Amino acid sequence: MKTLNIQGKTGKSAIMVGERLQQLEHYILARPAVIITDHHLLNLYGKDFPRYPVITIDCGETIKTLDTVNSIYQQLVDMDADRSTVIVGIGGGIVCDITGFVASTYMRGVSFGFVASTLLAQVDASVGGKNGINFGGFKNMVGVFSQPEFVICDMYLLKSLSMRDLRCGFAEIVKHAVIADADMFDYLEKQWPRALALDNNVIEKLVHDSVVIKAGVVNRDETENGERRILNFGHTIGHAIEKITGVPHGEAVSIGMVASAAIAMRCGLLFEKDAARIEALLSQMNLPTRLSGQREAILSALLKDKKREGSEILFVLPEGIGKAVVRPLTLLQIGQLTEGLI
Ligand SMILES: NC(=O)c1ccc[n+]([C@@H]2O[C@H](COP(=O)([O-])OP(=O)(O)OC[C@H]3O[C@@H](n4cnc5c(N)ncnc54)[C@H](O)[C@@H]3O)[C@@H](O)[C@H]2O)c1
Ligand SMILES: [Zn+2]
Numbered sequence: 001m002k003t004l005n006i007q008g009k010t011g012k013s014a015i016m017v018g019e020r021l022q023q024l025e026h027y028i029l030a031r032p033a034v035i036i037t038d039h040h041l042l043n044l045y046g047k048d049f050p051r052y053p054v055i056t057i058d059c060g061e062t063i064k065t066l067d068t069v070n071s072i073y074q075q076l077v078d079m080d081a082d083r084s085t086v087i088v089g090i091g092g093g094i095v096c097d098i099t100g101f102v103a104s105t106y107m108r109g110v111s112f113g114f115v116a117s118t119l120l121a122q123v124d125a126s127v128g129g130k131n132g133i134n135f136g137g138f139k140n141m142v143g144v145f146s147q148p149e150f151v152i153c154d155m156y157l158l159k160s161l162s163m164r165d166l167r168c169g170f171a172e173i174v175k176h177a178v179i180a181d182a183d184m185f186d187y188l189e190k191q192w193p194r195a196l197a198l199d200n201n202v203i204e205k206l207v208h209d210s211v212v213i214k215a216g217v218v219n220r221d222e223t224e225n226g227e228r229r230i231l232n233f234g235h236t237i238g239h240a241i242e243k244i245t246g247v248p249h250g251e252a253v254s255i256g257m258v259a260s261a262a263i264a265m266r267c268g269l270l271f272e273k274d275a276a277r278i279e280a281l282l283s284q285m286n287l288p289t290r291l292s293g294q295r296e297a298i299l300s301a302l303l304k305d306k307k308r309e310g311s312e313i314l315f316v317l318p319e320g321i322g323k324a325v326v327r328p329l330t331l332l333q334i335g336q337l338t339e340g341l342i
Contacts, residue, residue, distance in 0.1 A: 002208055006215050008222040010129050011147030015215065017122075017208045019152045021090070021115050025050040027150045028086050031111070034079060036072065036099045037090040041117060044160055049090065053079055057098065064094055064134045066142070072102050086111045086149070092118035092165075093125030096148075097140070100131025104146040113150040118161060119169020120250065122153040123176065123210035128218040128228075139239075145223055153211070155203050168250025170195065170285050171234075173206050175257060176213040178278060179233050182322030184209045189277070192285055230324045233316040234260055237342065240301035244294055254287035255342070263337045264317035267327070274321050295342055299335055 001018035033052040038059045046054070055075050057068055076085075087110060089099025096114045103112030116126035132143025158166065170192075177185040184206075188195065194202040214231065221227040238256030242249055261278045264270035279289050291298075305313055312328040319325050329337070 004208070004211050004215050006127070006129070006147055006218055008129055008145075008147050008218065010145045010222060011149070013127075013129065013147040013149065013151060015127060015151040015153065015211050017153045017211060018204050019154060021045060021048050021152065021154045021157060024088065024090075024115060024152060027113055027152070028052075028088070031084055031086045032081070033086045033088055034076065034081055035088050035090055036095060036102070038092075038095055041091045041095070045090070045117075045157065052088075057095070059094070061094065061134070061139075064098060066133060066135065068098060069102055069105075069133060072098070073106060076102075076106055081106070081110075083107050083110055086113065088113050088115065090115040090117060091121070092116075093121045096121050096126045097131055097143075098133065100129075100146065100148060101133055101143055104131055104144045109146065111149050113148050113152070115152045115154060115157075117154070117157040119158055119166055119207070120172055122158075122207050123169060124172045124214065126151045126153075127211055127214045129222065153207055155198070155200055155207070158198055158203065164248065166196070166198075167285060167287055168248050171250035171254045171257070171282070171287055173210050174278070174282060174285075174287075175231075175233050175253065176210045178257065178261075178318050178321055179230050179316070179324035180213045180217075180322060181209060182320075184213075185277075185281070185321050189281055192281065196285060229314060229326050230316050232314075233257060233318065233324055236260075236302065236305060236313060236315055237298065237338075239305070240298045241291060241294070241342075243301050244297045245291070247288070251288050254282045255289060255291050258282065258289040259338060259341050260316065261318055262341050263315065263329075263334075264319070266337050267317060269317050269319045269325065271320070274318075277321065278318070291342055295338075298342055299331065299338075302334060303331060 004015045006013040087103040114126045116122040129147040132140030135141040234253040234257030238253035242252040261275040
């Protein structure tokens with residue numbers, strides 16, 4: 001097991017990669033605690049939860065709402081949860097986001113931690129202190145920055161994930177390698193079959209290296225005023241694709257990364273062979289890399305991007321493999337640079 005630390009203005013976070021769910025009690029430290037999880041996780045792993053009261057929510061993005069938050073507040077009040085209570089989310093990104101939001105607002109904020117149970121939650125959602133819910137049809141529109149006291153990344157939980165959910169987590173791992181770590185990208189090119197088979201050494205190393213990258217970026221720019229934006233590589237086009245086609249986030253980001261790499265190539269930032277390596281790796285991992293027939297819809301969805309600044313969108317472009325830059329592009333430029341790509 002390896003521990004990584006985030007020292008943010010909104011709190012400190014210790015991320016334990018390779019720790020087990022069964023050790024959770026040691027991090028609660030004799031305080032009163034409440035667990036928040038979803039029905040699916042409770043069925044699969046409830047027997048391994050320590051004996052604290054459990055609040056169970058439904059599964060799926062549609063429950064990431066104020067109504068769910070409201071119902072959890074009520075249950076916390078009914079349980080007499082007070083400011084000494086630690087709230088622990090056991091689950092994927094949805095459980096982590098809701099738990100973080102509830103815990104950061106209940107009684108003006110109580111301590112919280114996560115046991116991240118999906119690959120996406122381990123390498124992305126549980127790390128960095130962003131806790132949001134959806135509002136008015138917009139994703140993560142309402143939320144807070146606040147760090148979980150601890151995060152447990154238990155590799156054994158990943159074994160029950162669907163292949164599709166697993167692959168979506170790998171899209172974020174590839175993202176981290178492209179924007180920040182050329183050696184990790186080389187490693188992925190060699191080890192992706194063992195990674196997909198969840199070989200313990202390989203997956204633990206990849207989760208660890210991913211968290212190092214994300215935690216490093218967050219330590220330097222916790223509230224996304226600058227560098228943290230590079231974590232959006234593949235996400236501007238990805239979010240548009242997700243919205244229009246309804247494909248899972250990681251699949252949309254995979255297509256978004258390939259399109260952004262091609263834009264970087266057309267801007268003279270990335271060699272053609274490196275853009276091809278990015279596409280080849282994603283496609284070997286069985287992630288989609290292209291989308292056809294939706295160009296107009298995607299460009300018009302980009303117009304509504306909430307991160308748009310005036311007529312420009314801040315685009316993350318790889319500058320070689322292992323480094324990324326943020327460039328403002330107008331919609332006209334995006335239209336020209338994506339011709340024949342999406
Ligand atoms: N806060 C952040 O910085 C951040 C970053 C990225 C994503 N997110 C959010 O994360 C959410 C997506 O997270 P996700 O992909 O983990 O989805 P999820 O939480 O919906 O989990 C996917 C499904 O897998 C099931 N599951 C979870 N762990 C399992 C396990 N070990 N075995 C079997 N099944 C399991 C869940 O019950 C669920 O049905 C989105 O809402 C997104 O906005 C947040
Ligand atoms: Zn993402």
